[in-house]
Amino acid sequence: xxxxxxxxxxxxxxxxxxxxxQKKIYPQxxxxxxxxxxxYLMAFCLGVYYLLPFVRWNRGLGAPDQAVLIDLPNSRFYFxxxxxxxxxIYYFTGLLIVAAVxxxxxxxxxGRVWCGYLCPQTVWTDLFFTVERMIEGDRRERMxxxxxxxxxxxxxxLVLKHSIWLLIAWWTGGAWVLYFSDAPxxxxxxxxxxxxxxxxxxxxxxxxxxxxxxxFMREQVCVYMCPWPRIQAALTDEWALNVxxxxxxxxxxxxxxxxxxxxxxxxxxxxCVDCNQCVAVCPTGIDIRDGAQLDCIQCGLCIDACDSxxxxxxRETRLIGYDNDINIHRRMEGKPEIFKPVxxxxxxxxxxxxxxxxxxxxxxxxxxxLDVNVLHDRNPLAxxxxxxxxxxxxxxxxxxxxxxxxxVAVDVEGPPNAVVHIIGxxxxxxxRPMIILGRDATTELRVLVTSNTEADLPKSMPxxxxxxxxxxxxVTSTKDVFVTPETR
Amino acid sequence: MAEHHEGxxxxxxxxxxxxxxxxxxxxxxxxxxxxxxLTFYACIIWSIGYWIVYPSWPLVQGYLPGLLxxxxxxxxxxxxxxxxxxxxxxxxxxxTTPLADIEKxxxxxxxxRAKGKVVFGDNCAPCHGSGAAGAxxxxxxxxxDWLWGGSLxxxxxxxxxxxxxxxxxxxQGQMLAFxxxxxxxxxxxxxxxxxxxxxxxxxxxxxxxxxxxxxxxxENCVACHGDNAKGNQELGAPNLTDKIWLYGSDEATIIETVxxxxxxVMPAWTGRLDLAxxxxxxxxxxxxxxxx
Ligand code: SF4
Ligand code: SF4
Numbered sequence: 001x002x003x004x005x006x007x008x009x010x011x012x013x014x015x016x017x018x019x020x021x022q023k024k025i026y027p028q029x030x031x032x033x034x035x036x037x038x039x040y041l042m043a044f045c046l047g048v049y050y051l052l053p054f055v056r057w058n059r060g061l062g063a064p065d066q067a068v069l070i071d072l073p074n075s076r077f078y079f080x081x082x083x084x085x086x087x088x089i090y091y092f093t094g095l096l097i098v099a100a101v102x103x104x105x106x107x108x109x110x111g112r113v114w115c116g117y118l119c120p121q122t123v124w125t126d127l128f129f130t131v132e133r134m135i136e137g138d139r140r141e142r143m144x145x146x147x148x149x150x151x152x153x154x155x156x157x158l159v160l161k162h163s164i165w166l167l168i169a170w171w172t173g174g175a176w177v178l179y180f181s182d183a184p185x186x187x188x189x190x191x192x193x194x195x196x197x198x199x200x201x202x203x204x205x206x207x208x209x210x211x212x213x214x215x216f217m218r219e220q221v222c223v224y225m226c227p228w229p230r231i232q233a234a235l236t237d238e239w240a241l242n243v244x245x246x247x248x249x250x251x252x253x254x255x256x257x258x259x260x261x262x263x264x265x266x267x268x269x270x271x272c273v274d275c276n277q278c279v280a281v282c283p284t285g286i287d288i289r290d291g292a293q294l295d296c297i298q299c300g301l302c303i304d305a306c307d308s309x310x311x312x313x314x315r316e317t318r319l320i321g322y323d324n325d326i327n328i329h330r331r332m333e334g335k336p337e338i339f340k341p342v343x344x345x346x347x348x349x350x351x352x353x354x355x356x357x358x359x360x361x362x363x364x365x366x367x368x369x370l371d372v373n374v375l376h377d378r379n380p381l382a383x384x385x386x387x388x389x390x391x392x393x394x395x396x397x398x399x400x401x402x403x404x405x406x407x408v409a410v411d412v413e414g415p416p417n418a419v420v421h422i423i424g425x426x427x428x429x430x431x432r433p434m435i436i437l438g439r440d441a442t443t444e445l446r447v448l449v450t451s452n453t454e455a456d457l458p459k460s461m462p463x464x465x466x467x468x469x470x471x472x473x474x475v476t477s478t479k480d481v482f483v484t485p486e487t488r
Numbered sequence: 489m490a491e492h493h494e495g496x497x498x499x500x501x502x503x504x505x506x507x508x509x510x511x512x513x514x515x516x517x518x519x520x521x522x523x524x525x526l527t528f529y530a531c532i533i534w535s536i537g538y539w540i541v542y543p544s545w546p547l548v549q550g551y552l553p554g555l556l557x558x559x560x561x562x563x564x565x566x567x568x569x570x571x572x573x574x575x576x577x578x579x580x581x582x583x584t585t586p587l588a589d590i591e592k593x594x595x596x597x598x599x600x601r602a603k604g605k606v607v608f609g610d611n612c613a614p615c616h617g618s619g620a621a622g623a624x625x626x627x628x629x630x631x632x633d634w635l636w637g638g639s640l641x642x643x644x645x646x647x648x649x650x651x652x653x654x655x656x657x658x659x660q661g662q663m664l665a666f667x668x669x670x671x672x673x674x675x676x677x678x679x680x681x682x683x684x685x686x687x688x689x690x691x692x693x694x695x696x697x698x699x700x701x702x703x704x705x706x707e708n709c710v711a712c713h714g715d716n717a718k719g720n721q722e723l724g725a726p727n728l729t730d731k732i733w734l735y736g737s738d739e740a741t742i743i744e745t746v747x748x749x750x751x752x753v754m755p756a757w758t759g760r761l762d763l764a765x766x767x768x769x770x771x772x773x774x775x776x777x778x779x780x
Contacts, residue, residue: 383630386631387731448777476532
């Protein structure tokens with residue numbers, strides 16, 4: 001932020017202020033490696049966000065054919081070949097954990113790369129900057145126009161800029177709601193004003209937030225509102241590569257002319273020609289030469305700016321580059337640079353990501369599309385019948401996650417001579433109840449297991465329920481206990 | 489200690505301080521952005537709006553209702569009324585569907601079981617237990633032994649009118665007090681009690697004359713419990729040959745039963761609960777597993 005001042009520079013300012021007005025920033029356009037990476041990533045992120053709702057995925061008759069759909073009324077989440085039920089929300093938990101650890105990993109490798117390249121705030125602000133630049137011109141022009149005050153042409157420009165901004169913002173909100181309903185249908189409803197109120201409300205909210213955050217708040221979001229810069233400070237270590245001004249190489253900075261004179265006299269000067277290009281392009285308006293700071297979103301644009309200057313003045317590029325403090329000190333001591341992406345920290349993060357990812361993938365691929373939950377009666381635990389046989393009651397919940405009705409049969413295994421009966425169902429074969437499970441639905445039934453034996457049974461023994469899909473042969477088994485009552 | 493040094497300048501950052509100092513640590517003057525302050529003020533104004541619009545201050549009696557007169561209690565009442573409206577149809581269906589057909593309709597069965605479970609918990613659990621497992625003297629409704637019959641109709645009948653409940657249509661039978669009335673002597677009671685235990689395969693006291701017990705039984709008990717001691721559901725006389733004992737199967741308990749008699753009361757629920765509710769309860773009890 002503020003450059004350290006020498007004590008002699010210090011002048012008391014106007015005393016205590018209650019607030020600080022936002023400094024308007026006019027970032028200059030720039031081209032180079034990192035700008036190019038940012039263009040590609042922007043195109044990719046926006047493309048995915050705006051177009052994904054229109055991707056179709058055939059799930060058979062009666063099921064939605066939208067590849068990514070959050071179906072709130074029916075509490076289902078569809079993601080390509082995956083259909084998740086509400087009780088499978090732990091997949092999202094897993095996904096969030098993986099995402100968090102991935103951020104940690106990114107952080108330990110390349111600092112706030114998320115902030116600089118992928119964060120929605122960055123992407124949309126960048127998009128809005130692009131529009132601004134196309135209409136109002138680059139940094140100098142914009143500054144000049146701002147200073148000159150109002151003309152008719154300026155008014156027209158502003159109207160045009162804000163209209164395009166609003167259009168983008170509106171379409172951002174529009175794309176958002178498409179994830180919650182069949183996109184083509186909702187599009188039609190939206191334009192014919194048939195869509196549910198809630199859709200318009202959400203579009204309104206997201207239009208406002210996008211317009212406000214990307215058009216006006218910009219770097220203020222990163223500096224004042226976002227907690228991530230604070231958190232990442234705790235996550236980063238001395239090995240992480242951050243956008244760094246190599247002051248060992250740049251200092252003492254001096255003008256190009258002066259530098260040439262000094263060099264001619266055989267004196268050593270730094271490579272920085274104090275052209276301020278790195279400051280001019282910075283979207284948060286800071287001077288990276290002041291060192292690592294919270295306001296830097298690590299977008300790498302100052303690297304591109306400085307590189308082009310360095311090429312022009314015929315010095316080596318990457319005076320600003322992804323580097324760390326360790327190397328600055330090593331170079332000053334005349335030692336070679338070292339980079340160590342493989343460290344215990346990154347290894348642990350990678351292992352965590354791979355581990356959790358593998359567990360999740362395994363769970364997802366092997367998850368059953370016919371779930372059976374059994375709940376043993378708690379009171380009474382067991383009942384003795386008049387002929388001395390023992391019966392246990394259970395509540396069984398069947399979840400048919402397939403898109404068609406299924407007929408399943410229930411068998412039990414465990415207690416001697418076990419016979420199963422399900423209230424409200426007819427057994428087709430004796431003692432083998434058949435149940436019709438509605439498609440994509442849950443069925444809850446009361447199940448009685450009776451064991452008729454002369455032998456003394458243990459207090460509690462395992463019982464296994466096998467639920468067999470008659471058509472598909474798919475078998476789901478689940479275990480519980482079979483309890484023997486105390487004799488009264 | 490907080491000390492005050494107005495307008496000093498921090499040498500490192502070049503910023504003025506607020507003049508506050510704690511143990512040598514000075515507070516820098518780092519103003520917040522304007523929008524932040526404005527948002528803060530806007531929130532304060534918004535919260536004042538809340539005071540005016542929503543209930544806020546407690547008064548001596550009640551509270552300030554606010555312009556909207558909003559009340560969570562009233563909201564709940566509306567929600568409950570809506571729920572009743574939604575369920576109304578199903579309750580009507582429950583009342584009109586013949587008892588035997590309820591279990592054939594999965595939706596109605598689920599509804600009846602859910603409803604019955606709640607009503608059972610409110611009304612029947614004190615005697616029969618929350619899971620209907622019963623207790624000494626209170627039948628277990630999960631087993632397959634029924635004093636007054638375990639068909640849906642019979643269960644319904646028992647719930648409606650009870651047993652020895654004072655309702656004219658209720659069940660009336662009772663176990664006589666053979667000892668108190670002097671019909672049987674103490675020895676005779678011990679003898680017959682052991683005979684009864686032998687009926688369901690339980691051990692008997694050595695030296696007891698079971699043949700004599702049989703004779704006593706035939707003379708005094710078959711009228712209610714039947715020739716083969718299988719009981720009589722008309723009279724609520726239990727089956728004495730099975731493994732289920734309402735009051736207990738040990739010798740002392742049976743002697744007590746024969747001496748003093750038994751007359752547990754099942755209240756009549758008709759008039760206290762409506763027909764649909766009683767039906768739901770009957771279906772629930774039947775589905776517990778004991779129903780015939
Ligand atoms: S200092 Fe450089 S990397 Fe940091 S925000 Fe500014 S331009 Fe981007
Ligand atoms: S762009 Fe490079 S040369 Fe120019 S001021 Fe920044 S660091 Fe120095």
